[in-house]
Amino acid sequence: MQDIKKKIYLIGIGPGDPKYLTVEAIETIKRLNTFLIPVKKGRKEELTKIRKKIIEYCRTDKNFQIIELPFPERKKAHPYENSVKEWRNKKAEMILDVIQDIDEAGLLIWGDPSLYDGHIDIVKEVQKHIPLEVEIIPGISSINVLAAKHKISLNRIGGSVFITTPRGLRKIKEISHNTIVFLDNYETFRLFKEKDLKIYWGAYLGTEKEVLFSGNLRDCLEQLVKLRRQLKKENGWIMELYLLANE
Ligand SMILES: C[S@@+](CC[C@H](N)C(=O)[O-])C[C@H]1O[C@@H](n2cnc3c(N)ncnc32)[C@H](O)[C@@H]1O
Numbered sequence: 105m106q107d108i109k110k111k112i113y114l115i116g117i118g119p120g121d122p123k124y125l126t127v128e129a130i131e132t133i134k135r136l137n138t139f140l141i142p143v144k145k146g147r148k149e150e151l152t153k154i155r156k157k158i159i160e161y162c163r164t165d166k167n168f169q170i171i172e173l174p175f176p177e178r179k180k181a182h183p184y185e186n187s188v189k190e191w192r193n194k195k196a197e198m199i200l201d202v203i204q205d206i207d208e209a210g211l212l213i214w215g216d217p218s219l220y221d222g223h224i225d226i227v228k229e230v231q232k233h234i235p236l237e238v239e240i241i242p243g244i245s246s247i248n249v250l251a252a253k254h255k256i257s258l259n260r261i262g263g264s265v266f267i268t269t270p271r272g273l274r275k276i277k278e279i280s281h282n283t284i285v286f287l288d289n290y291e292t293f294r295l296f297k298e299k300d301l302k303i304y305w306g307a308y309l310g311t312e313k314e315v316l317f318s319g320n321l322r323d324c325l326e327q328l329v330k331l332r333r334q335l336k337k338e339n340g341w342i343m344e345l346y347l348l349a350n351e
Contacts, residue, residue, distance in 0.1 A: 111209075112203065116240075133210060138208065141156065216243040303348055
């Protein structure tokens with residue numbers, strides 16, 4: 105068997121503030137010499153800056169290099185699964201390219217690497233081309249921060265929690281389980297405006313810009329729509345998450 109010399113760490117960094125780093129993430133960032141950072145241009149440039157700030161928070165020295173990965177945006181195409189696959193393959197090629205000259209690197213992953221993040225599959229794709237060890241450092245997810253800030257449990261007693269995206273939410277007629285919705289740029293909660301649901305919403309969670317909002321969806325829908333549009337306009341981008349609860 106071929107010796108595996110290269111290693112990549114997928115480091116969960118929490119949802120945007122160093123206070124949400126775990127001790128394991130800090131120790132790993134302290135020890136590594138190379139970091140791979142996905143670069144977001146334009147409105148989302150702030151997310152790249154946050155990743156750099158996290159490295160600086162952990163390091164007092166400057167004995168490390170940051171390799172920026174200008175990942176492309178996903179092309180909107182049908183079927184959706186194929187466009188995601190193609191997008192991930194491009195990212196894998198870019199990682200494969202930079203990892204050739206490096207023994208060990210850390211890739212900083214927003215929140216927790218196992219939740220709505222493609223990098224676990226992307227590095228599996230890289231492993232098809234090069235002997236590469238992978239270690240995953242779990243992180244605090246934006247879901248955890250949402251629940252903590254609203255001071256709520258995610259599930260009702262003995263109940264289930266459904267985690268989805270607008271695509272998944274559109275397929276549901278009734279909210280029979282507490283439902284977390286990631287990546288909703290489309291105000292998909294509007295589909296449930298006639299239902300008796302509570303919404304717990306949070307934007308820029310854990311950062312200085314954090315905004316929380318909650319209420320009965322039927323009563324507060326227009327207020328929430330106004331708020332999120334205003335925040336998006338003011339900041340140029342929005343990162344938001346919500347729980348729909350059948351209370
Ligand atoms: C690509 S997913 C990554 C999720 C991440 N792995 C996690 O564990 O939180 C990005 C989505 O997560 C949610 N999210 C991540 N960080 C957030 C934050 N600080 N505030 C609000 N929502 C956040 C938003 O729905 C955003 O569109």
